[in-house]
Amino acid sequence: MDPIDLRDPAEAARLIDQFLDDDDLRGAAELVAAMPPWLVVDVLERAGARERAVLFRLLSKDAAHVAFEALDPPLQSELIRDLHADRVGQIFAGLDPDDRAGLVDELPAHVATRLLRALSEDEQALTETVLGYPTGSVGRRMTPEFVTTHPGTTAAETLDRVARRIDEVETIYALPVTDDQRRLVGIVGLRAVMRADPDTLISELMNEAVTARARDSAEKAARRVADERLIVLPIVDDETRLVGILTFDDALQVLEDAESEDVARQGGAEPLRRPYLSTPVRSLFRSRIVWLLVLALGAALTVQVLEVFESTLEEVVALSLFVPLIIGTGGNTGNQAATTVTRALALGDVRPSDALRVLVQEVRTGFTLGLVLGGCGFGLAGLVYGFDLGLVIGATLLSLCTIAATVGGLMPLLARSVRADPAVFSNPFITTFVDATGLVVYFLIARTVLGL
Amino acid sequence: MDPIDLRDPAEAARLIDQFLDDDDLRGAAELVAAMPPWLVVDVLERAGARERAVLFRLLSKDAAHVAFEALDPPLQSELIRDLHADRVGQIFAGLDPDDRAGLVDELPAHVATRLLRALSEDEQALTETVLGYPTGSVGRRMTPEFVTTHPGTTAAETLDRVARRIDEVETIYALPVTDDQRRLVGIVGLRAVMRADPDTLISELMNEAVTARARDSAEKAARRVADERLIVLPIVDDETRLVGILTFDDALQVLEDAESEDVARQGGAEPLRRPYLSTPVRSLFRSRIVWLLVLALGAALTVQVLEVFESTLEEVVALSLFVPLIIGTGGNTGNQAATTVTRALALGDVRPSDALRVLVQEVRTGFTLGLVLGGCGFGLAGLVYGFDLGLVIGATLLSLCTIAATVGGLMPLLARSVRADPAVFSNPFITTFVDATGLVVYFLIARTVLGL
Numbered sequence: 001m002d003p004i005d006l007r008d009p010a011e012a013a014r015l016i017d018q019f020l021d022d023d024d025l026r027g028a029a030e031l032v033a034a035m036p037p038w039l040v041v042d043v044l045e046r047a048g049a050r051e052r053a054v055l056f057r058l059l060s061k062d063a064a065h066v067a068f069e070a071l072d073p074p075l076q077s078e079l080i081r082d083l084h085a086d087r088v089g090q091i092f093a094g095l096d097p098d099d100r101a102g103l104v105d106e107l108p109a110h111v112a113t114r115l116l117r118a119l120s121e122d123e124q125a126l127t128e129t130v131l132g133y134p135t136g137s138v139g140r141r142m143t144p145e146f147v148t149t150h151p152g153t154t155a156a157e158t159l160d161r162v163a164r165r166i167d168e169v170e171t172i173y174a175l176p177v178t179d180d181q182r183r184l185v186g187i188v189g190l191r192a193v194m195r196a197d198p199d200t201l202i203s204e205l206m207n208e209a210v211t212a213r214a215r216d217s218a219e220k221a222a223r224r225v226a227d228e229r230l231i232v233l234p235i236v237d238d239e240t241r242l243v244g245i246l247t248f249d250d251a252l253q254v255l256e257d258a259e260s261e262d263v264a265r266q267g268g269a270e271p272l273r274r275p276y277l278s279t280p281v282r283s284l285f286r287s288r289i290v291w292l293l294v295l296a297l298g299a300a301l302t303v304q305v306l307e308v309f310e311s312t313l314e315e316v317v318a319l320s321l322f323v324p325l326i327i328g329t330g331g332n333t334g335n336q337a338a339t340t341v342t343r344a345l346a347l348g349d350v351r352p353s354d355a356l357r358v359l360v361q362e363v364r365t366g367f368t369l370g371l372v373l374g375g376c377g378f379g380l381a382g383l384v385y386g387f388d389l390g391l392v393i394g395a396t397l398l399s400l401c402t403i404a405a406t407v408g409g410l411m412p413l414l415a416r417s418v419r420a421d422p423a424v425f426s427n428p429f430i431t432t433f434v435d436a437t438g439l440v441v442y443f444l445i446a447r448t449v450l451g452l
Numbered sequence: 453m454d455p456i457d458l459r460d461p462a463e464a465a466r467l468i469d470q471f472l473d474d475d476d477l478r479g480a481a482e483l484v485a486a487m488p489p490w491l492v493v494d495v496l497e498r499a500g501a502r503e504r505a506v507l508f509r510l511l512s513k514d515a516a517h518v519a520f521e522a523l524d525p526p527l528q529s530e531l532i533r534d535l536h537a538d539r540v541g542q543i544f545a546g547l548d549p550d551d552r553a554g555l556v557d558e559l560p561a562h563v564a565t566r567l568l569r570a571l572s573e574d575e576q577a578l579t580e581t582v583l584g585y586p587t588g589s590v591g592r593r594m595t596p597e598f599v600t601t602h603p604g605t606t607a608a609e610t611l612d613r614v615a616r617r618i619d620e621v622e623t624i625y626a627l628p629v630t631d632d633q634r635r636l637v638g639i640v641g642l643r644a645v646m647r648a649d650p651d652t653l654i655s656e657l658m659n660e661a662v663t664a665r666a667r668d669s670a671e672k673a674a675r676r677v678a679d680e681r682l683i684v685l686p687i688v689d690d691e692t693r694l695v696g697i698l699t700f701d702d703a704l705q706v707l708e709d710a711e712s713e714d715v716a717r718q719g720g721a722e723p724l725r726r727p728y729l730s731t732p733v734r735s736l737f738r739s740r741i742v743w744l745l746v747l748a749l750g751a752a753l754t755v756q757v758l759e760v761f762e763s764t765l766e767e768v769v770a771l772s773l774f775v776p777l778i779i780g781t782g783g784n785t786g787n788q789a790a791t792t793v794t795r796a797l798a799l800g801d802v803r804p805s806d807a808l809r810v811l812v813q814e815v816r817t818g819f820t821l822g823l824v825l826g827g828c829g830f831g832l833a834g835l836v837y838g839f840d841l842g843l844v845i846g847a848t849l850l851s852l853c854t855i856a857a858t859v860g861g862l863m864p865l866l867a868r869s870v871r872a873d874p875a876v877f878s879n880p881f882i883t884t885f886v887d888a889t890g891l892v893v894y895f896l897i898a899r900t901v902l903g904l
Contacts, residue, residue: 009803010803010805010806036660038662038679038680042800045801046801162646163646163647166643166646166647167647171643172643172646173625173642173643173683190625190642191618191623191624191625194614194615194618194624195615195618195619208488210490226704226708227490228490229700229701229704231625231683248681248700249681252678252681252704256678256799259711260795260799262715263714263715263718263791263794263795264791264792264795266715266718266719266791267718267787267788267790267791267792267879268784268787268788268791269788269791269792272792275796275799275801276792276793276796276801276802276810276813277796277801277802277806277809277810277813279813281813281816281817281820284792284813284817285817285820285821287792288785288788288817288821289821289824291784291788292781292784292785292788292821292825293824293825293828295780295781295784296777296780296781296825296828296829299776299777299780299781300777300832302776302777302780303773303774303776303777306772306773306775306776307773310769310773313769313772314769317762317765317766317769320758320765320772320775321755321758321759321762322755323758323772323775323776324751324754324755324758324775324776324779324887324891325748325751325752325754325755327776327780328747328748328751328754328779328883328884328887329744329747329748329751331880331883332720332743332744332747332880332883333740333744335719335720335879335880336719336720336721336740336743336744338719339715339716339718339719339720339721340716340719340721340724340728340736340739341728342715343712343715343716344727344728344729347708347712347727348494349497349498349727349728349729350728350729351461351462353462354462354729357729358728361728361729361731361733361736364733365733365736365737365740368733368737369737369740369741369744372741372745373744373745373748376745376748377748380752427719427787427879428783428784428787431780431783431784432780435776435780439776
């Protein structure tokens with residue numbers, strides 16, 4: 001068979017389906033062997049559970065290792081269920097300690113224990129170091145294997161040391177510098193070492209290291225890596241002893257997961273734990289139903305509010321025509337502010353201590369938006385339904401935009417300052433809150449203006 | 453003064469404000485000199501324009517270069533307006549060609565031309581290479597300076613070559629391999645070169661390179677870097693000749709910008725071009741008003757729909773009580789689906805060609821969600837307002853959830869397949885669309901069930 005240059009995973013998946021339907025496992029194996037590793041991963045992610053297990057068995061040993069490492073832990077765990085015990089043992093031993101820890105969290109306890117026991121003592125110890133830190137901490141995502149150097153060593157000696165350990169470690173491009181007590185005293189890039197005169201001491205080449213503590217949140221540490229464009233972030237314990245490193249590639253994975261989480265929560269759903277197409281409907285359902293029920297409960301508040309003003313509604317039915325417009329605009333204004341501030345928090349541009357500055361920004365912005373929208377509302381509704389109603393609509397939009405922008409901007413800060421995820425007070429939550437508030441404001445203004 | 457270990461930029465900014473208020477420029481300069489570079493950047497980003505210019509002048513030459521490079525182009529452009537011409541020339545010459553291109557886009561044309569003319573011929577040529585590609589392409593974000601090697605070279609010769617050029621280039625950790633026509637034939641990691649026997653030929657060490665074309669979108673290329681955890685992505689022209697490299701740190705910046713954009717659009721606003729706190733109210737206003745007006749125009753549709761059903765509303769005023777609940781739930785369901793699929797698109801988990809699979813997933817998920825919510829609605833509304841109304845609410849929620857999830861899931865795919873940003877059909881847009889649809893469904897069901 002010609003090595004096919006496939007770029008479209010859907011096309012690749014279709015071809016493989018065809019081979020499997022024809023029971024042509026050899027054809028499928030040849031096709032898989034010809035595919036670049038990223039395409040193999042893509043096809044595995046998009047396949048159903050059974051097809052995935054069949055495909056995985058067709059991979060060469062090396063390709064299987066690479067592909068397994070790239071899958072999300074829930075998919076890894078599913079695969080393990082379908083594979084032979086000795087194959088599983090090999091794959092498990094071939095993982096990096098941090099990836100192994102991620103998988104252990106997914107596996108049934110008895111499977112995890114059996115696999116851990118089968119590891120060499122060294123590998124067991126490394127895995128346990130990582131497993132010793134709480135889920136969500138950077139200790140769980142760090143690599144406990146690294147090359148260090150010493151401030152009193154020369155550049156030439158350091159290069160020798162790197163050459164000796166080059167096969168064992170995940171990266172050699174940035175070297176933590178530790179003292180005799182294993183305390184971190186700095187960091188030096190391989191480039192600086194290679195560039196220097198061979199006799200230069202590391203103490204003259206090293207820089208102050210940006211670090212994180214092993215119990216710090218993985219997201220915060222990863223954000224640091226991204227912000228400072230680090231290749232390696234040294235991770236220390238409470239006595240500043242070096243316990244691991246977070247490499248930029250692991251940091252990218254952490255950030256990708258964190259961003260998927262933020263985006264999902266802002267859309268009012270729990271994040272998915274695996275790629276969308278391989279997520280069963282029951283998991284999609286579960287990721288959404290709780291939020292929808294909570295939000296519907298909140299929306300029941302709007303029914304109450306409207307009931308209170310039912311007599312007003314009966315008197316001026318035209319008021320009910322504008323209910324969706326009013327609450328929709330309030331919700332949109334609140335969302336805009338909430339999204340902007342949540343993102344600024346995530347990027348570290350804003351902190352909870354900036355609440356006053358955010359308040360001022362949002363009150364002013366909301367008021368300006370309200371002036372424009374309220375002006376339009378007054379004019380248009382006034383022309384069609386009379387200027388009494390126009391005044392009600394205009395005044396409501398002006399007040400509501402100001403309130404919504406302010407509440408939307410401050411909610412994420414409030415969440416952060418009580419150490420909750422800012423996305424917990426997500427856009428749909430703010431929308432629901434603003435809906436109820438908006439209705440109260442609307443009917444109070446209506447009663448006053450229309451003299452009801 | 454003691455070197456202060458400041459970790460809180462707000463506190464640092466307060467202290468600096470105090471020095472500036474007291475006209476104690478020396479005190480401020482000492483404080484700034486004691487701050488780590490990331491804190492300096494943070495403080496500059498949070499300062500007002502005038503304070504920023506004063507602070508910037510207090511920095512040492514090196515610190516000024518580092519800080520300037522880290523600022524967003526709009527802030528860089530503002531600073532340049534306030535600085536002396538020769539200082540500006542120095543800073544401009546010190547930037548990497550890709551950063552320089554980003555700044556040129558921000559500057560008034562006559563300033564940009566003057567600055568470009570003052571560069572050395574080499575630097576001018578490099579900058580022009582980058583400026584020759586369209587805005588938003590990876591050609592604009594790549595580094596045109598790199599070390600390459602040749603398949604026929606040995607590992608030892610390659611290390612020599614790296615040593616000779618180590619001072620000039622942005623990274624040495626991954627080396628593109630080119631043939632005699634400068635065509636890219638592979639890539640080799642510095643680690644592989646260091647690890648190999650000195651006489652090994654590069655052709656034995658190199659791997660097939662993941663590449664991007666210079667005219668490809670920067671986001672797509674950066675996503676590739678993140679997905680494959682690359683340190684360097686070689687960029688080629690249409691004849692696969694190497695024209696530049698995208699380093700992982702530049703890729704991170706591209707992704708951060710792209711994600712800020714997605715998040716903002718999903719929240720119904722244009723992305724900000726600078727950090728939130730240094731964004732003036734008029735820019736916040738501008739980033740939001742167009743969306744709000746467009747969405748309000750869409751919401752005017754709901755007024756029309758309600759007008760059509762005004763007689764029904766007059767007959768059964770209780771129907772109006774549930775309007776916010778119905779449209780809110782429909783909007784939330786649509787948002788969830790849209791957010792999930794938009795994220796899956798961004799991560800490459802879903803492609804427009806998967807529309808059928810997405811349709812099936814979302815119809816099933818939406819229907820299941822509708823069953824649960826509709827069931828609750830039927831029971832609760834039935835108990836309080838009678839089972840006729842309960843049936844109306846239940847049936848509406850069931851239909852609406854199914855419609856909303858389907859529309860929400862397919863919209864991002866539709867956008868992508870017409871080559872628009874999926875976030876253009878953002879959550880607020882879907883909400884507005886679902887609002888109008890939901891009202892029509894609601895009143896049609898009400899008329900049928902209640903026999904109006």
